[in-house]
Amino acid sequence: DAGVIQSPRHEVTEMGQEVTLRCKPISGHDYLFWYRQTMMRGLELLIYFNNNVPIDDSGMPEDRFSAKMPNASFSTLKIQPSEPRDSAVYFCASGSEVKTQYFGPGTRLLVL
């Protein structure tokens, strides 16, 4: 299996622009997670899905952030409008159970 695939790997954008991050989970995994990693706050869980349904989005910072999972093989995390404080590495992870998660390589986002 190719593992969790994320795109793009790097994104540089200007404040106010819309940013869309993409994730393809490992085939057969029922759970999908979005994390954000920064030096200041470490690794934060933003939202997770089970069988394409959002289960817990309490970690989503604010209404500017939204996530969707239209099918079992694709998820997006959207930031609109983006702000400099959103600069971070965003990870997608998938798993067949909550406690064993396989992480993608991450998307490094820089908002100028």
Added chain:
Amino acid sequence: GNSVTQMEGPVTLSEEAFLTINCTYTATGYPSLFWYVQYPGEGLQLLLKATKADDKGSNKGFEATYRKETTSFHLEKGSVQVSDSAVYFCALNNAGNMLTFGGGTRLMVKP
């Protein structure tokens, strides 16, 4: 609630030195415990795990023993290599809830 506390880094060692990275946790019941490793520019990878008290997880020369009496899961390796340089995260899972991660400990191994 659940929480994980790790020693602050960076930990800097010479090649072939002995490694210990401390991890303690707070949780009710009997959580499962994990160590994840993040190499530069990559996502986290599961390194080892233990699901009950006194279990020892091991992988790639790393070991950690689940100590319920001290609520600890310290990571050890007898002889580190330069290629072990990475950030190590301790984590727990309690009763099917989300993984709770520690803050991470950066290890730097010098040749």
